[in-house]
Amino acid sequence: MATTTATITLASTDLLSDELALTTTATLTGAGNSTGLTGTAGLARKTVTGGHAQYTLFDGSDYTADKAHKLYLKNTSTTAAEYFLITVNSEDVGRLYAGDWALIPWSAHDNDNDIKIDPSANDMTLEYMLFTDE
Amino acid sequence: MATTTAAVTLTSDLLSDALSVSASTTCMKAGTTADGLDQMEYGVVEIATGTAYDIICSTPTASKASKLYIKNHSTDETYYVRVVLDAQNIGSLYGGDWMFIPADFHDANADIEITAVGGTNIIEYALFHEGTILTAS
Numbered sequence: 001m002a003t004t005t006a007t008i009t010l011a012s013t014d015l016l017s018d019e020l021a022l023t024t025t026a027t028l029t030g031a032g033n034s035t036g037l038t039g040t041a042g043l044a045r046k047t048v049t050g051g052h053a054q055y056t057l058f059d060g061s062d063y064t065a066d067k068a069h070k071l072y073l074k075n076t077s078t079t080a081a082e083y084f085l086i087t088v089n090s091e092d093v094g095r096l097y098a099g100d101w102a103l104i105p106w107s108a109h110d111n112d113n114d115i116k117i118d119p120s121a122n123d124m125t126l127e128y129m130l131f132t133d134e
Numbered sequence: 135m136a137t138t139t140a141a142v143t144l145t146s147d148l149l150s151d152a153l154s155v156s157a158s159t160t161c162m163k164a165g166t167t168a169d170g171l172d173q174m175e176y177g178v179v180e181i182a183t184g185t186a187y188d189i190i191c192s193t194p195t196a197s198k199a200s201k202l203y204i205k206n207h208s209t210d211e212t213y214y215v216r217v218v219l220d221a222q223n224i225g226s227l228y229g230g231d232w233m234f235i236p237a238d239f240h241d242a243n244a245d246i247e248i249t250a251v252g253g254t255n256i257i258e259y260a261l262f263h264e265g266t267i268l269t270a271s
Contacts, residue, residue: 004146012138032212081165091222094236101157102235105225
């Protein structure tokens with residue numbers, strides 16, 4: 001069985017009166033079981049030359065519904081104002097600004113549950129990886 | 135300005151070669167490198183099964199660079215919370231899983247709802263943001 005882990009560290013010395021230092025690790029397993037995720041799409045990079053428009057990154061119909069897929073995204077831009085708007089189906093999740101990353105649980109709930117990206121400028125590059133629960 | 139960093143490391147033996155991906159970002163306000171996110175909301179809640187709850191009760195400023203962290207502390211692998219954004223099912227956090235996402239809160243309906251499945255789930259969350267609209271008392 002494959003073992004995939006995801007560790008996050010959130011840290012700040014000056015946001016609160018006391019230091020914030022939060023670290024946790026998840027072993028990525030299938031929905032409702034302890035079997036490690038067995039599939040992946042990526043690691044990959046995509047440069048969107050066309051600029052502002054919505055593109056489908058992952059199609060919900062290509063993946064088993066209601067599973068424990070996990071999606072990693074990173075905006076490699078170094079221009080602070082540039083962001084990718086991340087959307088699931090037609091619902092905006094959030095803006096991934098330059099250098100930001102995200103780890104999103106994705107259920108591929110139905111055929112319309114696509115992961116979509118919309119860059120704010122031309123020639124922006126997204127790094128991404130999908131761990132699948134098939 | 136406050137400086138808050140968020141780092142991730144992904145490791146796996148899924149592939150023929152070992153995978154190790156790391157990234158770190160400083161959580162900045164939207165579109166700037168000069169001013170970090172300086173407000174946060176942090177908590178731990180027990181969520182009983184059956185009802186959808188807004189994990190963030192206030193209304194953060196829309197379309198900014200807010201970041202939301204949620205962890206499911208359940209140890210039972212069959213327990214999970216369903217994460218829904220304005221009626222759109224995003225995904226499920228099983229026992230031990232965490233997520234870190236940009237959160238847009240683009241309109242009044244863009245609440246992040248969680249529903250516990252399997253049993254009572256213990257959820258830890260942190261929202262880093264640029265401001266919220268508090269409910270008048």
